[in-house]
Amino acid sequence: MVEVFAVKFAASAWLWLLLILPIVYLALLFDEKRKQRRFEKFADKKLWSFLVPEMDPKLRMRKLIVGLSAFGFAILALARPQFGSHQEVVKLTGLDIMIALDVSNSMEVEDVVPSRLKKAKHLIKSILDKLEGDRVGVAAFAASSQIVCPLTTDLSYVWQRIQILGPKVIGNQGTDIGTGLDTALKALDRGAEEIKTADPNGSSASHVIILITDGEDHEDQIAVIAKKIKQSGARLFVLGVGTEKGAPIPIKDENGNLQFYKKDRKGQPIVSSFHSKSLLQLATTAGGRYWNITPGETEVEDILHEIGTLNRGEFAERRYVVFEERFQVPLAIAVILLFLELSLPARRILIFILFLNGSTLWADGLMKKPAPLDSYLENQKGIEAYQNGKIQDAEKAFGAAQARDPLAPELEYNQGLVQLKQGDSDRAIESFGRAAKLADEKKDADLFGRSLYNLGKAFEKKGDIKGAVGSYVGAVKSAQETKDQKLENESRKNLQLLVDQIKKQQEQKKDDKQKQDQKQDDKQKQDQKQDDKQKQDQKQDDKQKQDQKQDDKQKQDQNKKDGDKDKGEKQEPKKEDSGDKEKQTEPKNSPDSKDPQKFQSKKMSPEDAERVMSELTNRERQLQERLQTQNAKPQSTKKDW
Numbered sequence: 001m002v003e004v005f006a007v008k009f010a011a012s013a014w015l016w017l018l019l020i021l022p023i024v025y026l027a028l029l030f031d032e033k034r035k036q037r038r039f040e041k042f043a044d045k046k047l048w049s050f051l052v053p054e055m056d057p058k059l060r061m062r063k064l065i066v067g068l069s070a071f072g073f074a075i076l077a078l079a080r081p082q083f084g085s086h087q088e089v090v091k092l093t094g095l096d097i098m099i100a101l102d103v104s105n106s107m108e109v110e111d112v113v114p115s116r117l118k119k120a121k122h123l124i125k126s127i128l129d130k131l132e133g134d135r136v137g138v139a140a141f142a143a144s145s146q147i148v149c150p151l152t153t154d155l156s157y158v159w160q161r162i163q164i165l166g167p168k169v170i171g172n173q174g175t176d177i178g179t180g181l182d183t184a185l186k187a188l189d190r191g192a193e194e195i196k197t198a199d200p201n202g203s204s205a206s207h208v209i210i211l212i213t214d215g216e217d218h219e220d221q222i223a224v225i226a227k228k229i230k231q232s233g234a235r236l237f238v239l240g241v242g243t244e245k246g247a248p249i250p251i252k253d254e255n256g257n258l259q260f261y262k263k264d265r266k267g268q269p270i271v272s273s274f275h276s277k278s279l280l281q282l283a284t285t286a287g288g289r290y291w292n293i294t295p296g297e298t299e300v301e302d303i304l305h306e307i308g309t310l311n312r313g314e315f316a317e318r319r320y321v322v323f324e325e326r327f328q329v330p331l332a333i334a335v336i337l338l339f340l341e342l343s344l345p346a347r348r349i350l351i352f353i354l355f356l357n358g359s360t361l362w363a364d365g366l367m368k369k370p371a372p373l374d375s376y377l378e379n380q381k382g383i384e385a386y387q388n389g390k391i392q393d394a395e396k397a398f399g400a401a402q403a404r405d406p407l408a409p410e411l412e413y414n415q416g417l418v419q420l421k422q423g424d425s426d427r428a429i430e431s432f433g434r435a436a437k438l439a440d441e442k443k444d445a446d447l448f449g450r451s452l453y454n455l456g457k458a459f460e461k462k463g464d465i466k467g468a469v470g471s472y473v474g475a476v477k478s479a480q481e482t483k484d485q486k487l488e489n490e491s492r493k494n495l496q497l498l499v500d501q502i503k504k505q506q507e508q509k510k511d512d513k514q515k516q517d518q519k520q521d522d523k524q525k526q527d528q529k530q531d532d533k534q535k536q537d538q539k540q541d542d543k544q545k546q547d548q549k550q551d552d553k554q555k556q557d558q559n560k561k562d563g564d565k566d567k568g569e570k571q572e573p574k575k576e577d578s579g580d581k582e583k584q585t586e587p588k589n590s591p592d593s594k595d596p597q598k599f600q601s602k603k604m605s606p607e608d609a610e611r612v613m614s615e616l617t618n619r620e621r622q623l624q625e626r627l628q629t630q631n632a633k634p635q636s637t638k639k640d641w
Contacts, residue, residue: 010080017075063344070337077331082323094134098184102213104142104175106272111247113399120212122403126300128155141180142170151191178221184209206310207234214242215275226285236288242274375405409438425462449478
């Protein structure tokens with residue numbers, strides 16, 4: 001609200017249109033002079049008032065001045081001038097809300113964009129923008145905690161205090177969620193003494209604690225403080241920020257530049273993880289609710305809905321100074337001047353027509369809320385980093401721009417390009433999908449088509465041919481509507497490549513199936529050959545065994561005959577004549593019988609000879625069986641255990 005002397009303007013943006021009046025005046029004056037020079041060639045200047053009264057320069061200049069003056073007063077009426085005031089008394093009712101914000105070093109982790117702490121601050125800003133009539137306070141905690149903002153209805157002051165919060169605010173670093181909740185609960189108890197009951201039964205306004213943390217807790221006080229919160233009747237809303245994978249903890253200087261990553265005693269970087277299960281258990285024990293902070297911050301609506309269902313107490317009375325609207329005065333002057341301008345001799349009322357046709361357009365253009373300057377600068381920084389090949393810097397810059405303007409489809413599109421460049425097809429699919437949705441909602445057909453085209457590339461990179469084809473088809477339709485021939489040609493080209501790839505894959509599968517069938521046929525033939533060969537070998541072995549048995553039988557018969565023959569020969573000496581009896585009865589150990597050149601032996605009896613032949617026969621049989629065993633082929637088996 002702009003104040004000029006004792007006058008205030010409630011819609012001061014309209015005052016910028018007053019700068020147009022001198023420009024319009026000079027342009028019309030120049031045009032009037034040009035017409036006069038051209039008309040001087042037709043008639044003398046002294047005869048103008050008689051020949052063409054409406055072309056009198058004085059009348060036309062008066063008409064111009066009156067019209068511009070009417071236009072100026074109309075602008076003043078649109079700016080809503082206010083002077084004079086009166087007081088109004090308003091009773092304040094609402095909730096007591098304490099925000100317990102984790103500012104430990106682990107909140108500087110950048111596993112969410114731009115970081116856990118910055119994402120938490122942006123979420124708080126989204127909540128504060130939609131609160132009405134509630135008192136809000138802030139408690140910051142790490143290993144210890146402190147109140148950085150007491151309960152107040154001045155939400156702009158609350159946001160100013162939150163903006164300066166960081167790990168250096170709390171000197172004792174670490175994470176103790178219990179002490180942060182305890183500090184917030186005590187602040188609510190102290191603030192409740194100032195509340196005036198709005199309920200005839202005497203119940204006070206509800207107390208709400210909003211805890212924002214990554215879930216890391218180095219102490220063991222959560223269970224105790226959760227029961228304490230439940231007994232006090234306060235509602236606990238827990239918001240977890242971070243990812244399960246986590247990331248190293250950066251240590252930055254005062255200017256926000258990275259110095260190093262925090263390490264443990266062994267010199268290894270400390271990776272901070274997100275503990276959603278412990279936060280969910282905390283919310284359940286305290287009788288509250290738990291949300292994960294998402295990139296789109298859809299949980300804000302759920303939190304505001306929960307807050308809206310709670311009963312509110314009466315804080316106090318507040319007196320407001322209400323200024324009186326005085327737009328009627330300049331509006332009446334503008335109407336009078338317009339009628340005066342119409343009464344002047346002229347055929348063309350350019351200013352009046354221009355005002356009627358263009359006022360709506362000018363109002364929409366001036367009152368349209370521009371994109372945040374910080375978001376624009378961060379986006380430009382990201383584009384420059386991407387063009388220079390600094391992909392990580394570009395991702396951080398685009399993320400910072402998104403934190404300030406999360407519903408901008410251009411920022412989602414830029415994030416998708418970075419993720420596609422990094423090879424993260426899953427995140428690129430999500431980003432391009434959101435960009436297409438937001439662009440469709442904002443009727444940006446050009447960005448919608450380009451988002452679908454890049455979504456198709458992301459699907460193609462992931463290997464999802466069906467998704468890629470659907471996205472390219474959508475891009476072709478959008479390009480036809482916007483008459484973007486280049487986008488349509490590129491989309492159709494990629495579609496044709498995908499179709500060729502699908503055909504090639506189908507042919508490859510067909511060839512592979514044929515080869516597999518051929519291999520199975522060859523294997524069956526080879527197995528059949530091996531079976532036939534084994535059967536043939538078995539037959540040969542059986543034949544050899546049969547022949548061997550016949551040979552063994554013949555040998556046994558021959559040995560038996562030879563044995564009988566030897567036995568007969570051994571029995572013949574008994575039938576010798578008496579002439580040889582002397583030789584047989586000569587003593588072996590007589591002096592005449594000893595011959596040093598001959599071996600001496602005792603003659604075998606028939607019983608001994610038969611016993612020796614039987615032993616020889618048994619040994620020969622054993623030898624034949626051993627030979628058969630050695631010549632026999634081993635039989636192969638599948639199970640060898």
